[in-house]
Amino acid sequence: MSQAEVAPPAPTVSAPKAAPVSTTVAAPVMEPVMEPMAASMVAGVRPQTAAGFLALFRNEITLTFRRTRTIALLGLLAALPVLLGVVVKIQTGNLHGGPGGPAFIAQVTQNGLFLVFAAITVALPVFLPMTVGVVAGDSIAGEAATGTLRYLLVAPAGRTRLLAAKFAAAMAFCWAATLAVALSALATGAALFPMGGMTLLSGDTIGLGGALLRAVLIAGVVALSLAGLVAIGLFVSTLTGSGIAAMATTVGLVILVQILDSLPQLQAIQPWLFTDHWLTFADLLREPMYWDGVLHNLGLQALYLAVFGSAAWARLTSRDITA
Amino acid sequence: MTQSPVVESIDSVDTEETPVGGPATAAGPTRADSPAVIRTQGLTKRFAGGQLAVDGLDLTVPRGSVFGFLGPNGSGKTTTIRMLMGLIAPTSGVATVLGASMPQSVGSVLPRVGALIEGPALYGFLSGRDNLVRYDCADPTADPRTRARRVSEALDRVGLTAAAGKKARAYSLGMKQRLGLAAALLQPRELLVLDEPTNGLDPQGMREIRALIRELAGEGTTVFLSSHLLDEIEQVCTHAAVMSKGRLLVQGTVRELAARAQGRLVVRTPDAARAAEVLAARGVSDIRVAESRVDGEPATAGDDPLPGLCAALVEAGVRVSGFGVERGTLEDAFVALTGEGFDVAG
Incomplete structure (x- = not known):
């Protein structure tokens, strides 16, 4: 089809099969149209583009990090390693020989790099999942509560696409949250303790560069191991029109599961709890790296993601949006 | 990719035949030369609680009309609009918008529809401009390269350019209403669904919005307008329908309706x-x-x-x-x- 047949200069917004509304629409009582509309003002079917499809994902992630709440949560997470480092620095004498306490704490005084792993170990059971629960729990329910959900859906964002964008944004938050803990710990460790080559759990020693690489790897694994929780949070978020209720439920679930995971009587179900293999990341501090536990954890997260992701999808795509 | 210069002939009877086209029984006084932009047949919504919100609605909105949708509070207007926009699924019956059935065809229909439903909803922590960017991003057919221009034009059209940088939470109700309207006008639309568009506006703002509606209608956009302000309907609408207790009492041209009284x-x-x-x-x-x-x-x-x-x-x-x-x-x-x-x- 030759372009010559197209009367106006080919408008960038018009679709290949554009069916622009004719300017001769019978509109009684209305004044006649003065002049032909500009190309950009022609209504009709526009094609969906890949860039247009992905725009929501980018916007969603940007939006997540523009919320004061998100910044506050990240700030809280970043404060944790500082607190931990200061406490370790002050209490150095008491920590030696004491049997309890989180892993890696004893090593921190020798090598500030260990503060990264110690901080992640402290943050992972409660603080990290709590912040993730807030972000994931609020994702759909928060939009429903403010009424913006209906405008996103009539835009039309597409319910599946919106859910995928929310998941992407929540995972981006997991990554940022882990990074906030790790970077803050690294800075604190460097400021308060000596840095250098690191003695691994297996007894081998690696250089500073190698140790930093492991820290990056572990941060990635930890972020991914929150995927199951994100899926649960999204599902809870599709159930209610109240952001607060969804956040509280998700955070409550984390606490409940952590309690269940600590009861010896429940050993039968514990391997299936999404929190059970979280601390396997420590296996990556061996030489060679021991991947079984980590892969098991990631597999379990994938299972949770499949189950609760499907549930969230089924719920959101069939739900009446009355808010 | 053939750029076919097909212009949909409004007067052609062919366009009447929609893919889902049921029996084209002209329910209501539809002008024969204007195919329906919205058509519902036996549209019914019963909520989980058993409450019958909309009961067997047969509505026909002719293309090019400014259609006033009237009814007391709780008469099922908003439920109807939500069904038309694919937000809630009908219990029974068919809703056809721009020739495609809802809610199955939201992806292809809604990019051509602008909507203001039950008042504006905004992100208070974002500026007016960023709110529009957000809604524009939600539309997968919106070209990201021309986004900034579209947003500026929409802001300009509703007279919010000066306040575009302000956080939306600092907006007055009237400004929020304008911003909601701007979101509906981000793209050229074939159909605008406006639920109480002049709510919260001062008389001058009301006049501006009405002028805008007339202008849009003059460009060929069909406007579906719900309002409780009868003189507003009388001023801007060519057609109207009246709902009560979930049922459609009457529909027709405003002149016909007024003549009834x-x-x-x-x-x-x-x-x-x-x-x-x-x-x-x-x-x-x-x-x-x-x-x-x-x-x-x-x-x-x-x-x-x-x-x-x-x-x-x-x-x-x-x-x-x-x-x-x-x-x-x-x-x-x-x-x-x-x-x-x-x-x-x-």
Whole structure:
């Protein structure tokens, strides 16, 4: 089809099969149209583009990090390693020989790099999942509560696409949250303790560069191991029109599961709890790296993601949006 | 990729035939030359609680019309709009928007529809401009390269350019309403669904929005407007429908609807009691007497025209200082139809 047949200069917004509304629409009582509309003002079917499809994902992630709440949560997470480092620095004498306490704490005084792993170990059971629960729990329910959900859906964002964008944004938050803990710990460790080559759990020693690489790897694994929780949070978020209720439920679930995971009587179900293999990341501090536990954890997260992701999808795509 | 220069012929009967086209029974006074932009057949919504919100709605909105959607609170207007926009699924019946059934075709239909539903909803922590960017991003057919221009044009169109950088939470209700309207105008639309668009606006703002609606209609956009302000409907709409308790009472052109409400004969006179007697004798019914004023319904299709009545009054020695018929308004028709009010006719 030759372009010559197209009367106006080919408008960038018009679709290949554009069916622009004719300017001769019978509109009684209305004044006649003065002049032909500009190309950009022609209504009709526009094609969906890949860039247009992905725009929501980018916007969603940007939006997540523009919320004061998100910044506050990240700030809280970043404060944790500082607190931990200061406490370790002050209490150095008491920590030696004491049997309890989180892993890696004893090593921190020798090598500030260990503060990264110690901080992640402290943050992972409660603080990290709590912040993730807030972000994931609020994702759909928060939009429903403010009424913006209906405008996103009539835009039309597409319910599946919106859910995928929310998941992407929540995972981006997991990554940022882990990074906030790790970077803050690294800075604190460097400021308060000596840095250098690191003695691994297996007894081998690696250089500073190698140790930093492991820290990056572990941060990635930890972020991914929150995927199951994100899926649960999204599902809870599709159930209610109240952001607060969804956040509280998700955070409550984390606490409940952590309690269940600590009861010896429940050993039968514990391997299936999404929190059970979280601390396997420590296996990556061996030489060679021991991947079984980590892969098991990631597999379990994938299972949770499949189950609760499907549930969230089924719920959101069939739900009446009355808010 | 053929750039076919097909222009949808509005007057063609072919466009009437939609993919899902059920029996094209012209429910309501549809103009034959304008295919429906919205058509519902037996549209029904029963909520989980058993409450019947919309009951067997047969609605036809002709292309190019400005369609007023009226009804008391709780009459099912918003539920209908939500079904048309694919937000809630009908219990039974069919809703067709721009020729495709909803909610199955939201992805292809809604990019051509702008909507303001139950007031604006905004992200308070974002500026007005960023709110529009957000909604524009949600539309997968929106070209990211031209986004900034689209947003600026929409802001300009509703007169918010100066306040575009302000956080939306600092906006007044009227500004929020304008921003919601701007979101509906991000793209050229074939259909605009506006739920109470002048809510919260001052009289000047109302006038501006009405002018904007007229302008959009002049460009060929069909406007589906719900409002509780009857004079607003009368001012801007070509067609109207009235809902009550989930059912459609009537639909048609505004002129037809207003004509349904019979005008009342009003006589201004100091001799009110005497005048009432004369009028009653001449077949005027439903007579109400007030201080220096009598009004009633003149006998319909009677042979006795108004001048005859006036002459009779004068003959009887009634001092007439004013005599005339007050035109029926849409409000009268509305009150008569919904039974909301004392004076129920028909």
